[in-house]
Amino acid sequence: MTGMPARARERPSLVERVERVGGAVMRGLVVLALVYLLLPIVVLVATSFTATDFLVFPPRGISLRWYATFVNTPGWLESFRLSLAVAAATTVLTPLIGVPAALVLSRDTFPGRQLLASLLLSPLVLPQVVLGVGLLQYLTLIGLARTFWAILVGHVVLAMPYMIRSVMATLAGVDPALEEAAADLGASPPVTFFTVTLPLIKPGVIAGALFAFVISWTNVEVTMFFTTSLLNPLPVNIMNYIAYNVDPLVAAISATSVYVSLVFLLLIDATVGLDRFAETRPR
Amino acid sequence: MTSDRSAADPTPPDEAAPGERPRAVRRRGRVILQLLLPALVVVGVFLVPPVLSILAGSVLQEKQELSAPNLRNYLRFVADAYYLRTLAFTLKVSLVTTLWALVLGYLIAFHLVRSIRSPFLRRVIYLIVVAPLFTSAIVRSFGWMVSLGNAGFINRTLLGLGIIDSPIRLIFNETGIVIGLTHILLPFMVLSIASVLQGIDQTLEEAAMDLGASRAVTFLTVTLPLSLPGVVAGSLIVFTLAMSSYVTPAVLSGGRLKVVPMLIYEQYVSVFDWGFGAAMSIVLLALTLAITVLYTRLLRTV
Numbered sequence: 001m002t003g004m005p006a007r008a009r010e011r012p013s014l015v016e017r018v019e020r021v022g023g024a025v026m027r028g029l030v031v032l033a034l035v036y037l038l039l040p041i042v043v044l045v046a047t048s049f050t051a052t053d054f055l056v057f058p059p060r061g062i063s064l065r066w067y068a069t070f071v072n073t074p075g076w077l078e079s080f081r082l083s084l085a086v087a088a089a090t091t092v093l094t095p096l097i098g099v100p101a102a103l104v105l106s107r108d109t110f111p112g113r114q115l116l117a118s119l120l121l122s123p124l125v126l127p128q129v130v131l132g133v134g135l136l137q138y139l140t141l142i143g144l145a146r147t148f149w150a151i152l153v154g155h156v157v158l159a160m161p162y163m164i165r166s167v168m169a170t171l172a173g174v175d176p177a178l179e180e181a182a183a184d185l186g187a188s189p190p191v192t193f194f195t196v197t198l199p200l201i202k203p204g205v206i207a208g209a210l211f212a213f214v215i216s217w218t219n220v221e222v223t224m225f226f227t228t229s230l231l232n233p234l235p236v237n238i239m240n241y242i243a244y245n246v247d248p249l250v251a252a253i254s255a256t257s258v259y260v261s262l263v264f265l266l267l268i269d270a271t272v273g274l275d276r277f278a279e280t281r282p283r
Numbered sequence: 284m285t286s287d288r289s290a291a292d293p294t295p296p297d298e299a300a301p302g303e304r305p306r307a308v309r310r311r312g313r314v315i316l317q318l319l320l321p322a323l324v325v326v327g328v329f330l331v332p333p334v335l336s337i338l339a340g341s342v343l344q345e346k347q348e349l350s351a352p353n354l355r356n357y358l359r360f361v362a363d364a365y366y367l368r369t370l371a372f373t374l375k376v377s378l379v380t381t382l383w384a385l386v387l388g389y390l391i392a393f394h395l396v397r398s399i400r401s402p403f404l405r406r407v408i409y410l411i412v413v414a415p416l417f418t419s420a421i422v423r424s425f426g427w428m429v430s431l432g433n434a435g436f437i438n439r440t441l442l443g444l445g446i447i448d449s450p451i452r453l454i455f456n457e458t459g460i461v462i463g464l465t466h467i468l469l470p471f472m473v474l475s476i477a478s479v480l481q482g483i484d485q486t487l488e489e490a491a492m493d494l495g496a497s498r499a500v501t502f503l504t505v506t507l508p509l510s511l512p513g514v515v516a517g518s519l520i521v522f523t524l525a526m527s528s529y530v531t532p533a534v535l536s537g538g539r540l541k542v543v544p545m546l547i548y549e550q551y552v553s554v555f556d557w558g559f560g561a562a563m564s565i566v567l568l569a570l571t572l573a574i575t576v577l578y579t580r581l582l583r584t585v
Contacts, residue, residue: 030394032426037470038388040427041415041426057430071413100320101322108311125575127544127567128529129548133547135329136551137340137561138333189314224548224552225551251425262417264417271418
């Protein structure tokens with residue numbers, strides 16, 4: 001009868017103690033893993049503020065001198081502008097291609113639909129270096145290699161499947177009856193799309209477009225096949241530079257690239273929420 | 284005739300008027316085609332032809348010259364111990380990376396889904412996990428370059444704490460590549476395991492505990508088997524992405540070790556033997572696809 005209080009006073013069993021210690025160890029490991037995830041980015045950003053002529057972490061002194069050098073170096077600034085331009089163009093083009101395709105793939109059945117879906121999503125599993133050399137080989141034939149357009153095409157191909165998946169995931173939660181109701185009330189298909197469907201799938205479109213920007217902004221492995229000394233997007237320029245020089249200047253430039261990425265990370269979190277974004281992300 | 288169109292006729296109303304439906308179907312077909320057009324152009328002009336041109340180049344090109352179709356580029360790859368060693372090294376690094384990502388990824392995913400109650404903390408952890416996906420591989424590899432050197436802050440910290448007596452080599456070797464690759468690919472593992480863990484019915488675990496299983500036994504016999512699809516999917520993503528990574532191995536090996544994507548880049552950009560580079564690209568692509576197919580088969584039998 002008095003079993004419960006008596007048990008409560010008992011010393012915890014061996015299993016319980018092992019589990020408690022194990023739990024603490026696990027929590028410690030999780031914290032370490034999270035530190036590992038943040039480490040290179042934090043170190044990079046911190047070193048970029050050093051006042052010294054060489055890279056050092058923790059930085060000595062706090063100074064913006066290397067950011068000033070970055071802004072005053074014409075080659076770097078052009079790289080920065082070029083990357084922004086390609087990323088902006090990718091952000092505009094990708095929804096125009098991906099949203100209609102996602103609509104069809106989610107709402108229509110026709111022969112070959114599955115095959116088409118795999119084809120449209122295939123850039124997700126295609127090694128980027130392979131896409132890069134394929135485009136180089138092919139665009140050389142038609143005279144477009146090493147142009148702005150070559151880089152843009154590569155980035156759009158990479159971003160398209162993410163856009164399609166993001167919109168399809170959102171469409172899965174939209175009741176087709178809403179669109180049918182609009183059609184029954186006399187709305188033409190384009191009117192139905194712009195007044196009913198688009199507002200409902202907006203989060204998916206926004207997440208896809210913002211991520212398209214990030215894919216373009218950070219890409220090296222496709223871009224690197226089309227660069228020249230005059231056509232040198234920021235990440236590729238950074239890669240070529242650190243092969244020979246490692247200094248606080250390139251830390252400041254890399255950190256600036258991180259700030260732009262961070263803005264987009266926070267934008268996605270503010271508009272659709274990161275956990276919802278994450279659900280559509282893994283392949 | 285009129286008796287055929289009686290109320291008892293089982294044909295649905297829209298097939299009652301012949302000619303009406305095919306026209307509607309045809310109109311919808313045209314709309315589908317119009318909606319798909321931009322994506323079809325991207326795939327048909329900028330995805331399929333490039334891949335086909337590598338395939339063609341691998342059998343038709345020697346150096347930059349055209350030749351009769353032959354398999355010499357492939358034979359050259361298979362016959363040379365250096366290339367096979369590089370392929371084996373690429374596979375090894377990818378495997379080790381996948382194992383590390385699996386251990387760390389499962390830990391993070393499990394805690395994210397099961398232990399973190401505060402929505403704020405959960406959001407912060409999500410932010411930390413997803414943030415690396417938003418920064419360039421080159422930027423992260425550079426961050427590791429600064430941290431991992433002999434005089435880098437990790438070695439200095441370990442020396443200062445008395446854990447090591449002399450600096451350990453963490454960069455320009457296999458260790459450096461694995462540290463960098465695991466870092467880049469860990470988010471994919473966490474997200475894919477977390478999404479499966481989230482869908483597991485927790486009453487199953489409660490039932491096991493009610494029946495007297497300890498927490499560890501419950502995890503090993505209930506939770507872990509149920510989360511296997513996430514583990515398999517995550518490992519597949521991480522392994523194939525590791526196999527095809529260029530930036531991280533190129534930066535963190537300091538050029539002293541090579542992986543297959545680095546060989547491909549060299550052939551196209553500095554050696555200018557496009558035919559051989561194309562053959563290596565096809566080998567990499569075929570291997571990646573084979574692993575994907577094998578794994579999905581495996582997934583179906585799990």
